[in-house]
Amino acid sequence: MxxxxxxxxxxxxxxxxxxxxxxxxxxxxxxxxxxxxxxxxxxxxxxxxxxxxxxxxxxxxxxxxxxxxxxxxxxxxxxxxxxxxxxxxxxxxxxxxxxxxxxxxxxxxxxxxxxxxxxxxxxxxxxxxxxxxxxxxxxxxxxxxxxxxxxxxxxxxxxxxxxQPQATPDVPQRRTFEDRKLAILTLSPGIPAEAVKAMLERLDGAVLRIFGAGTAMNDTILLSVLAEAVRNGKRLRAVSQCEAGGLSPGAYAAGAGLWSKGIENGGTETPEAALIHLWLN
Known part of the structure; x- marks a missing residue:
């Protein structure tokens, strides 16, 4: 051995x-x-x-x-x-x-x-x-x-x-970790859209920890910030703030604004797994 x-x-x-x-x-x-x-x-x-x-x-x-x-x-x-x-x-x-x-x-x-x-x-x-x-x-x-x-x-x-059980991962596009600027951002009640915008301007992409099965605040300024980031080629991948259960986009109207902006669905991924997914794919 x-x-x-x-x-x-x-x-x-x-x-x-x-x-x-x-x-x-x-x-x-x-x-x-x-x-x-x-x-x-x-x-x-x-x-x-x-x-x-x-x-x-x-x-x-x-x-x-x-x-x-x-x-x-x-x-x-x-x-x-x-x-x-x-x-x-x-x-x-x-x-x-x-x-x-x-x-x-x-x-x-x-x-x-x-x-x-x-x-x-x-x-x-x-x-x-x-x-x-x-x-x-x-x-x-x-x-x-x-x-x-x-x-x-x-x-x-x-x-x-x-x-936390994860879906079977795809074979990654990359096998090592490049120098990319990625982070996990938690959406919380009252978070200023300007703060999220400032962070996203410095990042290549981010994991968004959103509420429950896939909802977020109906803040038009915040949603515009997220949409602009996606248009600029920044990948945003959402996961639930709950430890188990994952996301079900479309289950609640409160998430419709978010999902219409091109946010990726991380499903049952943990925040850590979603971050690595962005790094390697």
């Missing part, structure tokens, strides 16, 4: 310092090596510097993808902080679609050696590499979750993630 470990950082590899928890090189690599079955060969690719997941972005996704593709015969574990795990899960799931690779993401709410969840999550990740089922998965809290639609629903408890 060949195992590729990509250690990006995160709580799982932190240790106590005089200033609080901070990343420490070697912890995750040693813990992984100790758990491997006899005869397994470990290759470790360690980010330098190790990252808090709040700092992970497209350039880091590209590095992960490049490393995975350089080791076509290896099982893959990527250790990562939990705060942006959902973004990385969606990014790798969509970028690797159709490549028949199996990648296991792993992180924890408490570091290794703190009598928490880290050891169990790492054990689960290692055991999960034995399967040949392709896809990107998260090993967390005793569960193996599809990583394409992760939702971090709890900021403290060990059972922090849910998996």
């Amino acid at each position: 060949k195992l590729l470990l990509i250690h990006t950082g995160g709580t799982i590899g932190m240790a106590e310092t005089s200033e609080g928890l901070a990343p420490r090189k070697g912890l995750v690599e040693e813990a992984t090596a100790e758990r491997l079955p006899a005869g397994a060969v470990l290759t470790a690719d360690v980010f330098d510097p190790l990252l808090d997941s709040a700092d992970v972005g497209p350039a880091h996704w590209n590095r992960m993808l490049e490393t995975v593709r350089r080791h076509p015969d290896a099982a893959v574990i990527i250790t990562h902080g939990t705060d942006t795990m959902a973004f990385t899960g969606a990014a790798l799931s969509q970028a690797l679609a159709g490549e028949s690779r199996r990648v296991i993401l792993c992180g924890s709410m408490l570091p290794l050696g703190h009598n928490g969840d880290a050891e169990g999550n790492l054990d689960l990740a290692i055991s999960a590499t034995a399967s040949k089922e392709p896809g990107v998965f998260l090993a967390f809290a005793g569960k193996l979750l599809a990583a394409d639609g992760l939702v971090k629903h709890d900021s403290h408890e060990a059972d922090a993630f849910r998996a």
Whole structure:
């Protein structure tokens, strides 16, 4: 068995310092090596510097993808902080679609050696590499979750993630992440149309988090701003602010103005998955 470990950082590899928890090189690599079955060969690719997941972005996704593709015969574990795990899960799931690779993401709410969840999550990740089922998965809290639609629903408890089922993704047009300006914008009662316009002027596209099954305020100025952005070639993809259920355009008259402006329907996509869709398609 060949195992590729990509250690990006995160709580799982932190240790106590005089200033609080901070990343420490070697912890995750040693813990992984100790758990491997006899005869397994470990290759470790360690980010330098190790990252808090709040700092992970497209350039880091590209590095992960490049490393995975350089080791076509290896099982893959990527250790990562939990705060942006959902973004990385969606990014790798969509970028690797159709490549028949199996990648296991792993992180924890408490570091290794703190009598928490880290050891169990790492054990689960290692055991999960034995399967040949392709896809990107998260090993967390005793569960193996599809990583394409992760939702971090709890900021403290060990059972922090849910998996929101996603539609089968198309093979992406792009396999890596280009330097594009994209963001997730949440429509909220009273949001100034001018603020949305200012944001969209700086962006190449955006995910719009709208209400319920697909409604938005009937603000003629805001709707004009969205229509102008679409005319200018900016892709706007809508998802629901609800965690489950997705969108049903046309179900309510309150959404008619929005959907007439050329907004894309993200269906049941999470905001993270919709953002990655814009990046790769």
